[in-house]
Amino acid sequence: xxxxxxxxxxxxxxxxxxxxxxxxxxxxxxxxxxxxxxxxxxxxxxxxxxxxxxxxxxxxxxxxxxxxxxxxxxxxxxxxxxxxxxxxxxxxxxxxxxxxxxxxxxxxxxxxxxxxxxxxxxxxxxxxxxxxxxxxxxxxxxxxxxxxxxxxxxxxxxxxxxxxxxxxxxxxxxxxxxxxxxxxxxxxxxxxxxxxxxxxxxxxxxxxxxxxxxxxxxxxxxxxxxxxxxxxxxxxxxxxxxxxxxxxxxxxxxxxxxxxxxxxxxxxxxxxxxxxxxxxxxxxxxxxxxxxxxxxxxxxxxxxxxxxxxxxxxxxxxxxxxxxxxxxxxxxxxxxxxxxxxxxxxxxxxxxxxxx
Amino acid sequence: xxxxxxxxxxxxxxxxxxxxxxxxxxxxxxxxxxxxxxxxxxxxxxxxxxxxxxxxxxxxxxxxxxxxxxxxxxxxxxxxxxxxxxxxxxxxxxxxxxxxxxxxxxxxxxxxxxxxxxxxxxxxxxxxxxxxxxxxxxxxxxxxxxxxxxxxxxxxxxxxxxxxxxxxxxxxxxxxxxxxxxxxxxxxxxxxxxxxxxxxxxxxxxxxxxxxxxxxxxxxxxxxxxxxxxxxxxxxxxxxxxxxxxxxxxxxxxxxxxxxxxxx
Numbered sequence: 276x277x278x279x280x281x282x283x284x285x286x287x288x289x290x291x292x293x294x295x296x297x298x299x300x301x302x303x304x305x306x307x308x309x310x311x312x313x314x315x316x317x318x319x320x321x322x323x324x325x326x327x328x329x330x331x332x333x334x335x336x337x338x339x340x341x342x343x344x345x346x347x348x349x350x351x352x353x354x355x356x357x358x359x360x361x362x363x364x365x366x367x368x369x370x371x372x373x374x375x376x377x378x379x380x381x382x383x384x385x386x387x388x389x390x391x392x393x394x395x396x397x398x399x400x401x402x403x404x405x406x407x408x409x410x411x412x413x414x415x416x417x418x419x420x421x422x423x424x425x426x427x428x429x430x431x432x433x434x435x436x437x438x439x440x441x442x443x444x445x446x447x448x449x450x451x452x453x454x455x456x457x458x459x460x461x462x463x464x465x466x467x468x469x470x471x472x473x474x475x476x477x478x479x480x481x482x483x484x485x486x487x488x489x490x491x492x493x494x495x496x497x498x499x500x501x502x503x504x505x506x507x508x509x510x511x512x513x514x515x516x517x518x519x520x521x522x523x524x525x526x527x528x529x530x531x532x533x534x535x536x537x538x539x540x541x542x543x544x545x546x547x548x549x550x551x552x553x554x555x556x557x558x559x560x561x562x563x564x565x566x567x568x569x570x571x572x573x574x575x576x577x578x579x580x581x582x583x584x585x586x587x588x589x590x591x592x593x594x595x596x597x598x599x600x601x602x603x604x605x606x607x608x609x610x611x612x613x614x615x616x617x618x619x620x621x622x623x624x625x626x627x628x629x630x631x
Numbered sequence: 632x633x634x635x636x637x638x639x640x641x642x643x644x645x646x647x648x649x650x651x652x653x654x655x656x657x658x659x660x661x662x663x664x665x666x667x668x669x670x671x672x673x674x675x676x677x678x679x680x681x682x683x684x685x686x687x688x689x690x691x692x693x694x695x696x697x698x699x700x701x702x703x704x705x706x707x708x709x710x711x712x713x714x715x716x717x718x719x720x721x722x723x724x725x726x727x728x729x730x731x732x733x734x735x736x737x738x739x740x741x742x743x744x745x746x747x748x749x750x751x752x753x754x755x756x757x758x759x760x761x762x763x764x765x766x767x768x769x770x771x772x773x774x775x776x777x778x779x780x781x782x783x784x785x786x787x788x789x790x791x792x793x794x795x796x797x798x799x800x801x802x803x804x805x806x807x808x809x810x811x812x813x814x815x816x817x818x819x820x821x822x823x824x825x826x827x828x829x830x831x832x833x834x835x836x837x838x839x840x841x842x843x844x845x846x847x848x849x850x851x852x853x854x855x856x857x858x859x860x861x862x863x864x865x866x867x868x869x870x871x872x873x874x875x876x877x878x879x880x881x882x883x884x885x886x887x888x889x890x891x892x893x894x895x
Binding site for chain 2 (some may be wrong): 426430445500571578582590
């Protein structure tokens with residue numbers, strides 16, 4: 276039996292090329308057209324991959340023809356940059372993909388859900404047999420192992436999630452935090468929504484246009500504050516998200532100092548996503564104030580990504596162990612019928628294929 | 632035999648330190664299970680040591696500086712075992728282990744394990760006073776460790792430079808709450824320790840009394856400042872470190888000057 280993976284990803288093809296091969300084929304159609312014993316199609320915005328098991332060798336062109344959206348066209352027309360991994364290389368590739376090592380944002384976890392969905396879909400249609408069942412079950416386990424034993428998924432990598440992550444590092448539980456959104460822009464709305472999703476319940480919105488403030492407050496389940504009163508709110512609030520179009524600093528050390536004296540034991544987290552900035556950078560030097568502007572949020576996101584990249588070697592080591600172990604077990608195990616616990620709830624086609 | 636138990640205990644704590652350093656260097660920081668296990672094992676051997684020594688002495692093993700240091704290390708580990716899981720501060724083990732290694736390492740290496748020249752009969756008040764005061768020191772030590780953790784986390788948040796350890800440290804608010812609780816625990820136990828000292832029936836050495844009241848006043852001031860919000864959390868954390876350093880130095884001084892004239 277040949278175990279292989281053929282596909283293209285963000286590493287080898289641009290989106291225009293990838294979309295030529297996404298969405299038209301199914302695992303069943305691949306089985307039908309190529310004569311593979313088992314097949315699974317993994318399609319995401321960043322990759323189109325076929326994992327398959329066949330007795331005779333199936334060429335890359337055959338698979339590419341199954342995937343192409345253009346009827347009767349030869350994939351050579353676009354010279355698509357397909358890669359092909361066989362045997363243990365295929366196993367290693369899948370483990371890397373499931374663990375998020377091959378993703379555009381290293382360590383992202385969405386791919387694992389997508390792989391599980393692809394497996395479930397192929398299993399339901401009967402395109403998955405014992406080989407791919409074992410392979411994918413192990414891949415899911417490896418992904419979990421990698422995530423829990425390395426920092427590959429640590430830290431937020433987008434501006435909104437960095438802000439939420441930092442808020443949690445300062446306050447722990449966010450359910451008791453009071454948040455003021457100053458300026459009803461799109462980014463501040465997104466950040467506010469992210470905070471609400473993590474438990475924030477006291478949210479206030481202030482904007483030069485009170486109508487817009489009311490609109491956003493209603494949308495996010497908060498309450499509006501007149502723009503003239505926002506500064507006084509700094510006595511009470513824990514998190515300030517600011518993104519107004521003001522040309523000058525709205526919050527300076529002089530303005531904040533008297534209010535801080537009343538809240539010395541409570542930190543104040545300020546997220547300034549306005550350009551030009553709404554908050555004087557010197558505010559960050561004040562006791563208990565943590566000011567992050569758009570550049571520092573991006574810098575934190577980059578640091579998180581760098582941290583994740585540092586973890587690649589550790590993750591690769593875990594994967595290498597699993598690849599060796601999996602190959603040992605499969606080379607022994609596939610020469611005998613699978614045990615009851617290992618056997619997937621196969622469709623009729625796969626059961627027949629297994630019996631054959 | 633008891634010294635071997637202490638050596639094994641120190642090795643366990645050292646293993647936690649080495650493990651933490653290795654993981655920090657590798658950029659993979661997973662101290663939880665191993666550290667808790669290593670500290671737990673070290674604690675068992677510490678307890679065994681104190682038990683053996685206590686049986687041999689026929690009293691609480693706090694008769695010389697060596698035993699005081701080991702008892703203090705045991706109190707620190709005990710506090711960590713109580714506080715760590717309760718407040719989900721698993722990383723605290725990574726910070727607790729070096730302090731215990733330092734205390735026990737010093738106790739093992741320095742020539743301070745002198746047996747008492749006169750076998751003083753056991754006095755329950757003296758034993759209660761000494762042991763409760765040392766456990767209070769354990770709470771102050773852990774407050775000091777939480778203070779270090781707070782300052783590390785605070786520094787990273789201020790400078791926007793986040794390292795791997797950032798994601799494993801508790802939030803500033805949680806750390807501050809832990810510091811406060813530990814300070815109150817330590818202060819209450821220490822007050823009890825000092826008060827029980829007056830019931831021992833022995834004349835109290837002047838230096839010991841002055842030093843003990845000095846430490847009590849120091850922590851009372853920190854707690855009062857925290858309660859009245861005179862100080863920012865960062866300063867409370869820094870004072871916990873300074874306070875414990877001073878208290879440790881005075882503990883050494885107290886034990887060395889134990890033979891000085893008592894209060895009239």
